[in-house]
Amino acid sequence: MxxxxxxxxxxxxxxxxxxxxxxxxxxxxxxxxxxxxxxxxxxxxxxxxxxxxxxxxxxxxxxxxxxxxxxxxxxxxxxxxxxxxxxxxxxxxxxxxxxxxxxxxxxxxxxxxxxxxxxxxxxxxxxxxxxxxxxxxxxxxxxxxxxxxxxxxxxxxxxxxxxxxxxxxxxxxxxxxxxxxxxxxxxxxxxxxxxxxxxxxxxxxxxxxxxxxxxxxxAGRLAIEQEKEAESLRQREITHREIHDYLLPVVDHVAAGGVPSPALVREARRGAQRARRIIMDPRGMDPRALAVDGTASPDSTQNGLEEMMSAVVDALADEGLALVPFVSIKGEPPAEVREALVAATREALRNVVRHSASTDEVHLFVEGDADSVLVVVRDRGVGFDPGSVRAGGGMTGSYSALRRYGGETLVTAWPGDGTKVTFRWPAAEPTGAGAPGTGR
Known part of the structure; x- marks a missing residue:
């Protein structure tokens, strides 16, 4: 459990x-x-x-x-x-x-x-x-x-x-x-x-x-303290997500001397709008209060997991990722779980763009309902050795956030043969298999 x-x-x-x-x-x-x-x-x-x-x-x-x-x-x-x-x-x-x-x-x-x-x-x-x-x-x-x-x-x-x-x-x-x-x-x-x-x-x-x-x-005092701590942790996660997912890609591209493409300009505009909302109103950090383009949307709080995943697919397509998606959602998990799953999926797809060297064959599989969700991101890029990579932004931010809501992340990679990232909520019961990140 x-x-x-x-x-x-x-x-x-x-x-x-x-x-x-x-x-x-x-x-x-x-x-x-x-x-x-x-x-x-x-x-x-x-x-x-x-x-x-x-x-x-x-x-x-x-x-x-x-x-x-x-x-x-x-x-x-x-x-x-x-x-x-x-x-x-x-x-x-x-x-x-x-x-x-x-x-x-x-x-x-x-x-x-x-x-x-x-x-x-x-x-x-x-x-x-x-x-x-x-x-x-x-x-x-x-x-x-x-x-x-x-x-x-x-x-x-x-x-x-x-x-x-x-x-x-x-x-x-x-x-x-x-x-x-x-x-x-x-x-x-x-x-x-x-x-x-x-x-x-x-x-x-x-x-x-x-x-x-x-x-x-x-118990009441402890509950208040725990609620404050949980809210503080949530705000830190959202801030990390905004900076890592929306601002750093633009900064990295410019710092590397890349040519500002129309997709990059749109991404920069979205990141700037979201950053202004964070500065002007801390409540604007809640992703459920933001539309896909970074502006406030009165109906965005009603967006389901399928719509949110579609928005991620469209955003990554603008960056040149040839994505083959399959999304089938028959029921909505809790809002915080949806946010964590979408953020982790976006991070996994951005890692494909950054590190895979092959964006022509990338598959996204999303299936679930109100009780369980399975997300798989698979690419056929250069892969890597999980044991030789130090955990960075996604591993310690978006991926770990899902675990705090009862989910789990499994990263399986092979040098020269791509990477497979699996997100599952709730976490599967231990079966005695190898640790996450190892084995084919």
Whole structure:
């Protein structure tokens, strides 16, 4: 399989960056929030869960009022209802406004209130009915160990606070001690342990979300850098192609003392027009925005591979190359692949003009579709020894550009018997044959 291009890596990076943190459990959308925001908002939501529970369980304190006639001090029950309502409202308001983790001071204040609630509230009932009538205080008080689990975690202070709550409830029901006291005390311990474990799981999930978000942000930055690098490489390739394919042939011909033929004048005019576009507007370096004569063409971006190859054949024919072309394209490969194939083919044909010494029998074979393309340039000139030739402009520029898009180049030459250049996209799977450029 061909290696992915820089553009493909950039697209993949942008896809990852856009899909990972679309909506996390914290309610944050996209990658706009940092990992610190994710952690802070998660802690805030855990605190609010405790606040919601505190507000809901405050309603249980009203139930003892329904046994008004059996109470020893009904006014104490009324006082407890009012105090519980005020404390639950205050507690919920504080956790709703405060960002981040549940405050240890708020947790300890809630524990202190629950201790007072149990010790004072139980005095409203008859001594022998305290464990029965005042059981409704337990749900309200059980929220305190849940807050300890969320806010303090597994610490000596947290264990001590839970122990104080259990001791206060034991004192509150005296002398009405029964088997039910054991289940109440077990409830205090279990609410603390379960809340602590839930908080631990939520924080672990939050940390994983934050880490994924950081990785997505890093992938996005990497994708941008890769995209910039790929675009810079593309611009260098286009600049090299323009100079090597359009300007150097004219300069070399003049430097060698050649007579300016009409074809050379047309080539010089095209090269000058293209050079001006490059200087005036860097976007003009994109070959898809240039017509065959070097001027802008609104329809040139729609040119297919067959039209582009025909333009190359016509340009080389003006230079005296007797070319026998066969072009059959049944589907269009990607635009960048078309550009690379056309540039490499033009370079191979120009090499025939420069080095072959025989331009009378040159064959061009182009066949392909949207998934694969094969181009062969064959001449019967003087040939050369591939091992004795140093790679030059075409070998390091136009030919190598095709490899960056997943294609391959094979140059086969024989001294005295011509040269064969093959371009294939995508590259063929390795078969264990000889290295490119060797063998007949």
């Amino acid at each position: 061909p290696a992915p291009s820089g553009q493909a890596l950039a697209d993949a990076g942008r896809s990852v960056a856009g899909s990972l943190p679309l909506r996390t459990m914290t309610g944050l959308v996209g990658s706009a929030a940092s990992s610190c925001d994710v952690i802070q908002r998660t802690e805030q939501r855990m605190s609010r869960m405790v606040g919601y529970t505190r507000a809901a369980c405050a309603t249980f304190v009203i139930i003892p009022l329904f046994g008004w006639a059996r109470l020893r001090h009904p006014w104490i029950a009324v006082l407890i209802v009012a105090a519980a309502a005020v404390e639950a409202s205050w507690f919920t308001w504080r956790v709703w406004r405060r960002p981040g983790r549940l405050s240890p001071r708020l947790v300890l204040a809630d524990v202190a209130f629950c201790v007072a609630l149990m010790l004072v509230g139980s005095r409203a009932a008859q001594p022998d009915e305290r464990n029965k009538i005042m059981t409704e205080l337990v749900p309200f008080s059980l929220v305190a160990p849940a807050g300890i689990g969320f806010g303090l975690g597994l610490t000596l202070l947290a264990v001590g606070a839970v122990a104080v709550l259990m001791a206060a409830w034991s004192l509150a029901v005296l002398p009405d001690v029964s088997l039910k006291l054991g289940s109440d005390l077990l409830g205090f311990a279990l609410w603390y342990v379960v809340a602590m474990l839930i908080a631990r799981e939520l924080r672990a999930l939050c940390a994983a979300t934050a880490a994924a978000q950081d990785e997505a942000a890093a």
